[in-house]
Amino acid sequence: MSEFITIGEPLVVLASENQDISLEAAERFSKFLAGAELNVAIGMSRLGHKGIYISKVGDDSFGNFIIESVKKAEIETTYLTKDKNYSTGFYLKQKVSDGDPTVDYYRKNSAAANLSSSELETIDLSEIKIAHLSGIFPALSKTSLKTFQTFNQKLNEANILTIFDPNLRPVLWDNQEKMIRTINDLAKRSQIILPGINEGEILTGSSEPEKIADFYLKQSPLTKTVVVKLGAEGAFAKLKSGESFTLSGFKVTKVIDTVGAGDGFAVGLESALLEGKTLKEAVKRACAVGALAVQSSGDSEGYPTKEELEAFYKEK
Template sequence: MSVVVCGEAMLLMLAEPGIPLERATAFRRSVAGAETNVATGLARLGHEVSWLGRLGADPAGRSVLSMLRAEGIGTRHTVTDPHAPTGLLLRDSHPSRAIDVQYYRAGSAASRLTPGELVPEMVGGAKFVHVTGITPMLSDSAHQATLRLFDLARQAGARVSFDPNIRLKLGTPEQWRERVAPLLGRADVVLAGADELELLQVDPATLGGLVVVKHRDKSAGCAGLRQEPFQVPVTDPVGAGDAFAAGFLSGLLRGEPYEVCLREAAAVAALVVQCPNDTDGLPDRAGLDRALAAFTEAGETVHR
């Protein structure tokens, strides 16, 4: 595998666009989860990806597993838990109104991840291991499993990519600082929002790895470079950060300079926010190349 991701996968039920969650009568089924979004983005861009995680032995879990496999994501290390459910996420989708996100993840199979489940063969040969701050915040055992994953990656010679991905419904700012802030210093690549770094009270200059900062104006930068966002109509902003991570990691995997990594990351994010769920806009390689040409060059934008 080029990349191993480890984290939570939930069944997403997305309300029909524009309808508030409490009024919605029609929902579209999909997969949610920060690491699974990144895995999907990388798989579509042509990289071999393996997903580590736990699902319930229930219809939601079987549905999630089927959708991951349909994307070409490796799932042979998935644990199916007969005693805990697959997490569920309900949300609505609006282009210019606050989005209501409801999580049903307490006691889920994903929250029961333990360090003993992670073994060296799961990351053997990987170039990158990607995880977010959501995973260690799910439970004490998931926190310990995340620490174990960092150790295994280091032993295998894989680089660790880490996105704090702060969700305050999972814990207070103090809890996030206690569990997640120390992980930034252990990562080789950190992809974080400026607001997240402030909440975690982490100065990016003190981190030893590559730090990619996503700014409040939607620009991003690293190593003295800055990438402005591509101007597109926004249908739904959810999933933009995961899309950015997929685009940036894809560039790193191909050995591209940081300038190219930033540009491709911004393009993938711009494509995702034009669609109503987290993954519909994620492009394949040809689609990303066409989008970049449309964003950066004058001329015909219709692919005929």
């Protein structure tokens, strides 16, 4: 039975094979599966945790590719449906030797953006232990925001551990003020919050990890833990009790692609918590999976199996 669940927009990424060339000039592309929440579901599956992925795709070649890929990843697709009235989102991604790549999204009014609350009525949450939520899906449309809120409420009513990653995508919002207000309001409904240090500064006005953590711990009685992602520096965690700690990141010889690293962090944390690990052990694994993620092209290609994770630990 599935013990993990998430909701989001699956995407196809056409990644340039021409290094350090603009997307306009690039001529060769490779096709990969993408979408932040789906990345997490794939990573969880690789570490042996069965999960449910909720979304909708178009009745098109990209949609068919996504459904088949999700099945191959051994993720439950019962609630991954097709809709002939809308298309599947995709994006183009630059290949770079250093720094973050340029991306061009083609996702407006996608099938996932039109996933309605009524389509969640039959979902069985009886075996679910952890839910991964992201700030991307509710940013897609008014419909997806309402669907997200309905789903979050169902999770809370079922006493399921909810983990929220702000995953800011300013391009999806009308303006920054609305993005900040909505994301922080959504964060109130989860027990664990996973802001990146740069996201935290935008959302709380502070670049200090502890102040970012305090903001979320104080704004909601439901929030018990905040883990601030510090990139290559590791992570800072603070609990409602006041206990806090910082863990250093793992050294990486060469960064190939930073996209998907934050999702990999969530994979490490959530898989460890499902296995009964302590928060410190979970944050350590989160940093490890994030480090592995940046050493591969593609959004989720670098996520490890259990054996690969153990081998990585031994190397370090």
